Amino acid sequence: MIAFIVNRLFQSVLVMLAVALIAFVLFQFAGDPLTHLVGLDVPAEERERLRQELGFNDPLLVQYLRFIANSAQGRFGISYQFSRPVAEVIGVRIPATLELSFVAAALALGLGIPMGVYAAIHRGRPTSRLFLAVSLAGISLPSFFLGILLIYIFAVQLGVLPSFGRGETVAFGWWTSGFFSASGWKSLILPAITLGLFQLAFVMRLVQSEMLEVLRADFIRFARARGLRDRAVHYGHALRNTLIPLITVAGLQIGSITAFAIITETVFQWPGVGALFISAIRTVDIPVMAAYLLLVGFFFVVLNLAVDLLYLAVDPRLRVRGGDGAGH
Amino acid sequence: MTLTARFVRRSVAAVSMLVLGGLSAPQAIAQAQAPAPGRDFRLALERDTSSLDSMRNWDALTLAITANIYDPLIDFEPDRGFFSRLAERWEQVEPNRWRFWLRRGVTFHDGTPFTADDVVFSTERMRNPKSRGRNVLRNLREVVKVDDFTVDFIASGPDPVLINQFNTMMIMSRAWAERNGAAEPADFARQETNHAVNNANGTGPFIVETWEPGVRLVLRRNPNWWGWGEYRSNVGRAILTPIASPATRVAGLLSGELDMVSPVPVQDAQRLRTSPGTQIVAGHEARAVFLGLDLKRDELLHSSVRGANPLRDIRVRQAMLHAINVDALNRVVFRGFAKPAAMIVPEGVSGFDPSRQRLPFDQARARALLREAGYPDGFRITLDCPAGREIGDRDACEAMGTMLSQVGIRVELLAQPPARWFPKVVGQDTSLFYMSWGNNGWAGGNTLFDLLSCTESRRGGFNMGGYCNAEFDAIVARARAETRPQEHQRLLREAFDVVARELPLLPIYYPPILWGARDFVTVKLRPDGRVFLPHVSLR
Numbered sequence: 001m002i003a004f005i006v007n008r009l010f011q012s013v014l015v016m017l018a019v020a021l022i023a024f025v026l027f028q029f030a031g032d033p034l035t036h037l038v039g040l041d042v043p044a045e046e047r048e049r050l051r052q053e054l055g056f057n058d059p060l061l062v063q064y065l066r067f068i069a070n071s072a073q074g075r076f077g078i079s080y081q082f083s084r085p086v087a088e089v090i091g092v093r094i095p096a097t098l099e100l101s102f103v104a105a106a107l108a109l110g111l112g113i114p115m116g117v118y119a120a121i122h123r124g125r126p127t128s129r130l131f132l133a134v135s136l137a138g139i140s141l142p143s144f145f146l147g148i149l150l151i152y153i154f155a156v157q158l159g160v161l162p163s164f165g166r167g168e169t170v171a172f173g174w175w176t177s178g179f180f181s182a183s184g185w186k187s188l189i190l191p192a193i194t195l196g197l198f199q200l201a202f203v204m205r206l207v208q209s210e211m212l213e214v215l216r217a218d219f220i221r222f223a224r225a226r227g228l229r230d231r232a233v234h235y236g237h238a239l240r241n242t243l244i245p246l247i248t249v250a251g252l253q254i255g256s257i258t259a260f261a262i263i264t265e266t267v268f269q270w271p272g273v274g275a276l277f278i279s280a281i282r283t284v285d286i287p288v289m290a291a292y293l294l295l296v297g298f299f300f301v302v303l304n305l306a307v308d309l310l311y312l313a314v315d316p317r318l319r320v321r322g323g324d325g326a327g328h
Numbered sequence: 329m330t331l332t333a334r335f336v337r338r339s340v341a342a343v344s345m346l347v348l349g350g351l352s353a354p355q356a357i358a359q360a361q362a363p364a365p366g367r368d369f370r371l372a373l374e375r376d377t378s379s380l381d382s383m384r385n386w387d388a389l390t391l392a393i394t395a396n397i398y399d400p401l402i403d404f405e406p407d408r409g410f411f412s413r414l415a416e417r418w419e420q421v422e423p424n425r426w427r428f429w430l431r432r433g434v435t436f437h438d439g440t441p442f443t444a445d446d447v448v449f450s451t452e453r454m455r456n457p458k459s460r461g462r463n464v465l466r467n468l469r470e471v472v473k474v475d476d477f478t479v480d481f482i483a484s485g486p487d488p489v490l491i492n493q494f495n496t497m498m499i500m501s502r503a504w505a506e507r508n509g510a511a512e513p514a515d516f517a518r519q520e521t522n523h524a525v526n527n528a529n530g531t532g533p534f535i536v537e538t539w540e541p542g543v544r545l546v547l548r549r550n551p552n553w554w555g556w557g558e559y560r561s562n563v564g565r566a567i568l569t570p571i572a573s574p575a576t577r578v579a580g581l582l583s584g585e586l587d588m589v590s591p592v593p594v595q596d597a598q599r600l601r602t603s604p605g606t607q608i609v610a611g612h613e614a615r616a617v618f619l620g621l622d623l624k625r626d627e628l629l630h631s632s633v634r635g636a637n638p639l640r641d642i643r644v645r646q647a648m649l650h651a652i653n654v655d656a657l658n659r660v661v662f663r664g665f666a667k668p669a670a671m672i673v674p675e676g677v678s679g680f681d682p683s684r685q686r687l688p689f690d691q692a693r694a695r696a697l698l699r700e701a702g703y704p705d706g707f708r709i710t711l712d713c714p715a716g717r718e719i720g721d722r723d724a725c726e727a728m729g730t731m732l733s734q735v736g737i738r739v740e741l742l743a744q745p746p747a748r749w750f751p752k753v754v755g756q757d758t759s760l761f762y763m764s765w766g767n768n769g770w771a772g773g774n775t776l777f778d779l780l781s782c783t784e785s786r787r788g789g790f791n792m793g794g795y796c797n798a799e800f801d802a803i804v805a806r807a808r809a810e811t812r813p814q815e816h817q818r819l820l821r822e823a824f825d826v827v828a829r830e831l832p833l834l835p836i837y838y839p840p841i842l843w844g845a846r847d848f849v850t851v852k853l854r855p856d857g858r859v860f861l862p863h864v865s866l867r
Binding site: 030033043046047049050053054077078080082083084085093155156159162164165267268269275276278279283 | 376542
């Protein structure tokens with residue numbers, strides 16, 4: 001088990017080096033950072049000197065190696081747009097993103113799984129049909145549109161929920177939380193729905209189809225023959241067997257909720273890292289872009305690891321095969 | 329359902345452990361201080377300020393925001409001309425020497441009194457090699473303290489406009505800066521930062537309460553500001569939120585969560601104007617949009633014409649101006665909020681003359697001119713345009729492209745993110761380009777020098793088209809050194825006559841400034857687009 005984790009961590013370093021390299025190649029197309037950094041009437045020779053000193057004139061490989069060397073020492077530079085250390089700029093915004101994605105994921109799993117199970121068990125009922133219709137809408141509505149729509153209805157027309165921001169936050173050390181104030185919760189609702197609806201629909205459809213599959217399996221028939229109650233059959237046997245594919249997909253989906261809450265955060269001006277990334281692209285804030293991409297790379301690596309470990313927990317066969325009997 | 333419920337419960341528990349893990353004593357971020365007298369003013373802008381030190385980050389937005397926290401010596405609004413901020417009065421005592429008499433009894437936000445030492449210090453700080461704004465002072469030889477409340481600025485040669493950009497020089501407390509290691513600006517090029525980046529100590533109307541970069545900047549009224557007798561604002565606190573998405577900005581205003589937003593997308597202006605509870609504050613920005621042309625190369629880089637540069641023929645340039653129906657462009661792209669331009673400088677800038685006329689829209693004339701110039705079938709050319717740098721830039725380019733195509737100049741539009749468009753155009757890798765120019769110090773001579781003086785004789789500047797006319801350069805040079813007002817104006821007129829005759833740049837329009845506000849807000853719109861909070865009142 002330890003060897004497995006160490007091996008994975010080693011792989012993750014390679015993945016992140018690759019992510020950084022690709023990011024650096026892409027930065028060449030992002031444009032000239034100085035456009036936003038200095039006023040238009042700063043003369044050309046001054047611009048040239050700045051570019052030289054900021055190292056934009058060095059070969060790509062040199063810039064890349066310098067970035068890797070600095071990052072390894074925890075130095076991510078100073079954000080061009082906010083004039084503060086990148087680690088600080090990102091650190092301050094991580095809680096907002098994590099809280100939003102946590103609520104969105106809770107929404108997706110907490111509603112998606114039961115809805116999927118229901119739709120599978122009670123095929124053809126009007127409620128099931130309604131769930132499927134909702135999920136179709138959830139899959140097909142682009143999130144920027146959904147976000148604007150929700151803002152229009154709940155903020156502009158009804159005036160009951162805020163259209164932007166995070167409300168009042170409470171600080172625990174460096175972590176700021178919106179979970180402890182009414183305005184914080186109110187601000188969470190619309191973005192969480194916008195971000196979570198697609199995942200909810202996705203989870204629901206996945207659970208439903210997997211469940212239908214499993215319900216046809218022999219062992220379910222045997223379970224029924226044993227006279228087990230429906231409840232035990234459905235949740236004890238059937239649902240448990242749909243979890244493996246669900247974990248795989250949900251793990252990655254939740255990863256993308258967190259990493260790519262970009263559009264939702266921009267629409268709601270949610271002060272998280274996604275909105276930060278967008279504004280970094282707009283202003284060619286290379287230190288922030290580079291650190292963000294590394295962070296996302298790291299996040300996915302960790303998430304994949306967690307998914308692998310969860311398999312072990314859910315599927316006893318893997319544990320036996322791995323020769324690791326602990327947990328029984 | 330039990331398994332699901334258990335799963336959820338467990339995750340909730342896990343996360344609350346995580347949250348509470350790093351727990352110290354909970355404290356509310358929103359500070360429960362005694363409410364400031366006056367009202368809260370909630371303003372949303374497109375972006376946040378880059379820092380609180382405009383000498384480190386000398387961009388328009390940082391200057392606009394810090395001008396509410398710091399006072400410059402003087403300020404400018406076209407209807408008032410130059411007016412007093414920290415300088416009570418000023419005079420050009422000799423052609424090379426400007427004397428400033430300072431306000432007495434002014435204190436910085438931390439209570440230290442303001443004196444001439446702070447002015448000398450801030451001027452030297454602005455001239456520091458690490459300062460991004462030091463070009464403003466490039467003609468300054470020396471700054472001299474005469475007494476505690478008098479300062480002399482000595483130019484290196486006669487300069488009628490030496491002080492014109494002094495409204496970008498924010499006066500900082502010397503004692504505070506030195507105590508906090510911010511005596512020189514943090515060097516942006518070396519990725520430095522210092523105390524003055526995140527903190528401020530000026531004499532201005534507002535005091536920084538909190539700044540969460542990219543989230544909100546909260547400013548509190550400075551009750552001791554010298555100007556409250558003059559400016560009848562009742563803003564007690566200003567909460568500035570950057571909101572990048574235009575639709576969200578407008579929604580926040582409509583729902584009453586914001587009192588004012590800037591900018592408003594053109595297509596929403598009419599709606600805000602007619603909706604109950606909201607209004608549009610519209611004006612014209614002191615900025616001119618024009619088309620620039622490659623006048624230097626013998627063959628254009630991005631065109632179908634081989635072996636010649638059609639743009640060097642004045643008839644082709646005239647044809648292009650005749651082809652553009654600027655009224656239609658204004659109506660369609662800007663819903664009438666822009667203003668057609670006959671000059672490359674906007675109103676308020678010296679040398680501006682409202683009586684000048686554009687070449688009229690006349691497609692037949694345009695075609696005839698092209699025929700005369702030897703291009704009866706027109707030609708193809710690429711137009712470099714920024715997308716999203718300025719209001720309506722991309723749409724205006726599309727409209728101009730279509731109009732030019734109608735007379736035979738087939739425009740291929742290359743609209744790019746500003747950060748890609750700018751280096752391409754400044755690097756002169758362009759044949760035809762959209763460009764706009766505000767004002768540097770409201771001095772027409774500066775604009776002419778920066779945009780059109782010959783690049784053969786000097787490096788830098790923004791003469792991307794490579795226009796080169798020695799006679800014109802001589803007139804501009806004389807104007808820029810002429811301190812007698814009438815003669816200065818005459819020389820400027822002469823220089824602008826050359827521009828009107830030779831059309832090295834094709835003036836198109838003055839873009840609008842569109843602010844959306846709740847109807848209880850009164851605000852004075854400044855053509856430089858700065859929101860000056862003392863101009864804001866809430867009913």
